[in-house]
Amino acid sequence: MTGKGRRPNVLLITCDQWRGDCLSAAGHPLVKTPNADALAAEGVLFKRHYGGAAPCSPARACLYTGLYQMNNRVCRNGTPLDARHGNIALSARALGYDPTLFGYTDVSLDPRRLAPADPRLRSYEGVLPGFTVRQLLPEHQRQWLSWLRMQGIDTDAGSPAIHRPAKRAGDAGAVTTAPPVYSKEQTPTAFLAGEFIRWLGEQEHAAPWFAHLSFISPHPPFIAPAPYDSMYDPADGPAFRRAAGWRDEADSHPYLAYDFGRQKKHKFRPGAAGNVHDWSEDDFRRIRAIYYGMISEVDAQLGRISQAVKTAGAWDDTVVVLTSDHAEMMGDHFMLGKGGFFDASYHIPLVIRDPRHGRTAGMAVDRFTEAVDILPTLLELLGGEPAPHLDGRSLRPFIAGEEPSDWRDAAHWEFDFRSIAEGEAERHFGLASRQCNLAVIRTEKFKYVHFGGGLPPLLFDLEKDPAELVNLVADPAYLPVRLKLAERLLAWRAEHLDQSLALAELTSDGVVGYVSRAVGE
Numbered sequence: 079m080t081g082k083g084r085r086p087n088v089l090l091i092t093c094d095q096w097r098g099d100c101l102s103a104a105g106h107p108l109v110k111t112p113n114a115d116a117l118a119a120e121g122v123l124f125k126r127h128y129g130g131a132a133p134c135s136p137a138r139a140c141l142y143t144g145l146y147q148m149n150n151r152v153c154r155n156g157t158p159l160d161a162r163h164g165n166i167a168l169s170a171r172a173l174g175y176d177p178t179l180f181g182y183t184d185v186s187l188d189p190r191r192l193a194p195a196d197p198r199l200r201s202y203e204g205v206l207p208g209f210t211v212r213q214l215l216p217e218h219q220r221q222w223l224s225w226l227r228m229q230g231i232d233t234d235a236g237s238p239a240i241h242r243p244a245k246r247a248g249d250a251g252a253v254t255t256a257p258p259v260y261s262k263e264q265t266p267t268a269f270l271a272g273e274f275i276r277w278l279g280e281q282e283h284a285a286p287w288f289a290h291l292s293f294i295s296p297h298p299p300f301i302a303p304a305p306y307d308s309m310y311d312p313a314d315g316p317a318f319r320r321a322a323g324w325r326d327e328a329d330s331h332p333y334l335a336y337d338f339g340r341q342k343k344h345k346f347r348p349g350a351a352g353n354v355h356d357w358s359e360d361d362f363r364r365i366r367a368i369y370y371g372m373i374s375e376v377d378a379q380l381g382r383i384s385q386a387v388k389t390a391g392a393w394d395d396t397v398v399v400l401t402s403d404h405a406e407m408m409g410d411h412f413m414l415g416k417g418g419f420f421d422a423s424y425h426i427p428l429v430i431r432d433p434r435h436g437r438t439a440g441m442a443v444d445r446f447t448e449a450v451d452i453l454p455t456l457l458e459l460l461g462g463e464p465a466p467h468l469d470g471r472s473l474r475p476f477i478a479g480e481e482p483s484d485w486r487d488a489a490h491w492e493f494d495f496r497s498i499a500e501g502e503a504e505r506h507f508g509l510a511s512r513q514c515n516l517a518v519i520r521t522e523k524f525k526y527v528h529f530g531g532g533l534p535p536l537l538f539d540l541e542k543d544p545a546e547l548v549n550l551v552a553d554p555a556y557l558p559v560r561l562k563l564a565e566r567l568l569a570w571r572a573e574h575l576d577q578s579l580a581l582a583e584l585t586s587d588g589v590v591g592y593v594s595r596a597v598g599e
Contacts, residue, residue: 084286084395085173085174085175085286085460085461086286086395086396086397086432086433086434086459086460087286087287087288087289087392087395087396087397088170088175088177088286088287088288088289088396088397088399088456088460089289089291089383089387089396089397089398089399090166090288090289090290090291090399090456091290091291091292091293091380091383091398091399091400091401092138092141092181092290092291092292092293092401092402092403093293093295093296093373093376093400093401093402093427094134094292094293094294094295094296094297094402094403095296095297095298095402095403095404095405095406095416096296096373096376096402096405096406096426096427097405097406097408097422097425097426097427098125098127098128098402098405098425098426098427098428099425100369100370100373100427101114101115101118101123101427102114102115103115103118103119103123103429104123104125104427107315107316108310108314108315108370109310109370109373109374110309110374110377111373111374111377112377112381113377113378113380113381113384114377114380114400114427114429116381116384117380117384117398117400117429117431118429118431118440118442119439119440120431120433120436120439120440121398121429121430121431121432121438121439121477122429122430122431122438122441122442122443122473122476122477123428123429123441123442123443124428124429124430124442124443124445124447124473124476125442125443125444126425126443126444126445126446126447126489127401127425127426127427127428127447127448127449128424128425128426128446128447128448128449128489128490128491128520129141129402129403129404129405129423129424129426129448129449129491130146130147130448130449130450130490130491130492131147131152131404131491131492131493131494132404132416132417132418132423132424132493133154133155133404133415133416133417134155134184134403134404135152135154135155135156135157135184135185135186135202136152136153136154136155136157136492136493136494137403137404137449138183138184138185138206138403139152139159139185140448140449140450141166141401141403141449141450141452141453142165142166142167142183142185142206142453143159143163143164143165143166143450143453144166144450144451144452144453144454144464144465144468144469144470145163145450145468145469145470146450146469146490146492146574147492147494148492148517148571148574148575149469149574149575149576150163152186153494153496153515154494154495154496154497154498155184155186155202156186156202156498156499157186157498158186158187158188158189159185159186159187159188159206160188161187161188161190161191161207162578164465164594165206165207165208165453166206166208166452166453166456167179167206167207167208167209167290168207168208169208169453169456169457169462170208170288170456170460171208172462173457173460173461173462174286175286175287175288175460176210176287176288177208177209177210177288177289177290178209178210178211178212178277178287178288178289178290179205179206179209179210179211179212179213179214179290179292180212180213180215180270180273180274180277180289180290180291180292181213181214181215181270181290181291181292181293181294182203182205182214182215182216182217182292182294183204183205183206183209183290183292184202184203184204185202185204185205185206185207186201186202186204187199187204187207201216203216203217209290212273212274212277213270213273213274213277215266215269215270215292215294217237218236218237219237219266220237221269222237222266222269223236223237223240225269226260226264229264231259231260231264232259238299238348239348239349240258240259240260241258241299241301241348242258242299242301242347242348242349243256243257243258243301244256244257244258244259251343251347251349251350251351251352253347253350253357253361253364253365254364255302255307255308255312255364255367255368255371256307257301257302257303257304257307258301258303260303261303261304262303262304262305262306262375262378264303265295265303265375265379266293266294266295267293267294267295267375267376267379268379268382270291270292270293271291271379271382271383274289274291274383274386275382275383275386277289278386278387278390278392279390281390281392283391283392286395291383293376293379295372295373295375295376296369296372296373296376296406298345298346298347298414298415299346299347299348300346300347300365300368300369300372301347301368301372302368302371302372302375303375306371306372306374306375307368307371308371309367309370309371309374310366310367310370310371311367312360312363312364312366312367313363314367315363315366315367315370318359318362318409318410318411318412319410319411319422319544319545319546319547320409320410320411320412320545320547321411321547323412324338324355324411324412327411327412330547330549331533331534331536331549332507332533332534333418333419333495333516333529333533334411334418336503336506336507337413337417337418338353338354338355338412338413339353340502341353341354341355341413341414341415342354343356343357345414345415346365346414346415347365354412354413354414354415355412355413362409362412363409365408365409365414366408366409369406369408380400384398393433394433395433396433397430397431397432397433397456397459397460398429398430398431399428399429399430399431399452399455399456400427400428400429400430401426401427401428401429401449401452402426402427403426403449404416404423404424404426405422405423405424405425405426406422406423407420407422407423408422410422410545411546417493417495418493418516419493419516419518419527419536420546421520421525421546424489424491424518426449428447428452430455430473430477432459432477435477435478435479437479438476438477438478438479441476441479443476445476445485445486446485446486446487446488446489446520447473447489448470448486448489448490448491449470450468450469450470451470451471451472451473452470453468453470454468454470454471454472455470455472455473455474455477457472458472458474459474459477465592465594466577466581466592467576467577467578467580467581467592467594469574471485471486487521487522488519488520488521488566489518489519489520490517490518490519490520490567490570491517491518491520492515492516492517492518493515493516493518494514494515495514495515495516496511496512496514496515497511497514498511507531507533509530509531510531512530513530513531513532514530514531515529515530516528516529516530516533517567517571519563519566519567519570520540521563522540523539523540523541524537524538524539524540524559524563525537525538525540525546526560526563526564526567528564528567534551535551535560535564536549536551537549537550537551537553537556537559537560537563538550539556577594578593578594579593579594581593581594
C-alpha cells in the first residue's frame, strides 16, 4: 500500500510499434517477455486493447489527450495539437506532480502560440506541454550517439545508418539477422533506462513522482544486438495473415494499392532499396525474428527498471502502465509499418499494475479497451476526476475487480492519410485533404471500415475470416450487418463530437453544466 494520504508514483512506459499479440503473457507461442509477464502477474492485462490512430503523432494524441482523432484533430505526423486541449502531463501537474519525460512524445506544437521563426515549428517531434524534459531522444538520436562516442563507438554514420549490421554481407541491402555495432548494454532503450535510474536516485521519498519512459523500440529500423539477434529462428512462428500474393491484396481495395506503392524497404532496413512487397517469405521471416528479438531486448530493460524501482524502495508505491502507441503489420498482408485499417496496426499491449489493488493481480480482461482510456484511468487512480468531455473511460473498475455493466462491445479507430505538404494522397485519389480518411468499428464478430471521399467501404466476418481477406460489403446476405455497423459507426461519431462546450448552457442563473478549460486557466 502507498503511504498514508500519499498519492502513488506513476511510471508510464510506451514501447513504440509493439504488437498486442507479441507478449508471452498474451499467449504468443514464441516471444519471450518475462518482465512484462511479471508485471502482468502483479497487475491487469488488457488483451483487447487498441490504439486510436496511426502513425506516431496521431496515436499519441489519442493516448495523451483522452480524445479520439475526430476531436484532437492530429491527423498525421506534423499536424499541430490544438493548445486548448488538456493532456496527461498537464493533468498530472495539476495534481501536484512534476511529470518528467525520458524519450519523446512526437507532438507538433500549436503554431498560434509560437513566433513564426521558432525552431520548434520545424519538427513534429515537439514535447507535450506539461512535461519536464530530463532526457530527450528524438529521431536523430544525437543524445544517444554522443553517449556511444564516449564509450568508443564509431558513430560517424549517424542515425539511422548506425542501425545497420556491423558486418555486412556482399549485398548491402540483404536481410540478415547480424547485429549492429553497439551491444545490448548500449541500445537506445538501455540508454534511456539508465537515465531514468539515475534520475530515480535523486528523488525524495516524501514526494510522489511521475515518469514517462518513451522507448523507440521495437520501432524500425529493425535490428537487434546479440544475443537478441539470434534468439528466434526465422523458420519458427505463425503463418503470416495474407492473400496468395501482394497483387491480390492490392487489387482488393484502392487504398491498399496506393499504400503498397509507398512502402519502401529503406524505411525499415537502412541501405535496402525497392518496395517492401518484393521481399521474399524468408526475408519477411528474418525481419520478424529481428522484431521479436527487439521486443525481448526492451523486455530486459523493463526488468532492469523494475528492479531499480524496487531497490529504491518505491515499488509498492508505484502505479505502472505499460503500453504502445500503435502496432506493426510485420509481414501480414505483405506489409511492414502501421496505418490503414488492419487489426495488426492497432492491436497493442496494455498492462496496468496498481499495488493498491492486489486482489486482481494476474487478471486478464477480454473486453475492448482503447488508447483514449489511459488518461481518465490515470486521473482516477491518482485521485483526480476525469473531465466529462473526454472520449475515453476509466479502466479503474476492471483494476478493482469490478465488471462495468455498460462497457463498450466494440473497438474504434481512425486513420487519416492526407498529405498537406506534398499533396500525394490528394492527387492520387482526386480528393480534398479532408476526405482522405477512414474510420473503423470492430466488434467480436465483424469489422466495418468506412472511407471518406467515396472510396468503397469494407466489411469482414472475423469469425470466418480472421485474416481480413474477404470483403463482404457487396454480399446481399451481409447487407443487414453492413447497415447495422454503418449506423453504429455514425451513432458513435455523433455521440463523441466535441463536447468541450456542448455540455454547458448559459441560463439566467449563469453557466449550468460542464465547461472544458485548459489546465491552468
